[in-house]
Amino acid sequence: MKKSAIVLSIIFALGAGTVTAQQMSKKDEVPVAVKNAFKKDYPQVKKVKWDDEHGTYEAEFKMGNKDMSVTYSKSGMKEETETSLKVTELPKSVISYVAQKKYGKIKEAARIVKADGSVVYEAEVKSGDLLFNENGSFNSLKIEKD
Structure with a gap:
């Protein structure tokens, strides 16, 4: 019985080490x-x-x-850059839209610059990410599943 427990412990330790090595090598795949x-x-x-x-x-x-x-x-071509914002840094029209449509509290905010230079504002709410164009007009709701 003791031998079985020791062997299982060794196998588990080796398995855990393998996972770590795989995670490390995945980082190096950039x-x-x-x-x-x-x-x-x-x-x-x-x-x-x-x-x-x-x-x-x-x-x-x-x-x-x-x-x-x-x-x-x-x-190596840049596709987009995302910068976090304070909610108060969003265009006022974004904040107003979220309040008017009763999406609830904005949890996080960001400014996204696409490769073509266009700007998108992102407001994360409970139901997903609300996307707005650079003028602060609503574009879409993006719902991401974990």
């Missing part, structure tokens, strides 16, 4: 072109967390007191 583009765009950023977003690569980092993320294609 293409060189993506890493180089990020270093060129944000040379002052030293700490970055990478995520593979179904073929695109998202870097999450802090710049000043703002949380930011930037998404690159596999070839």
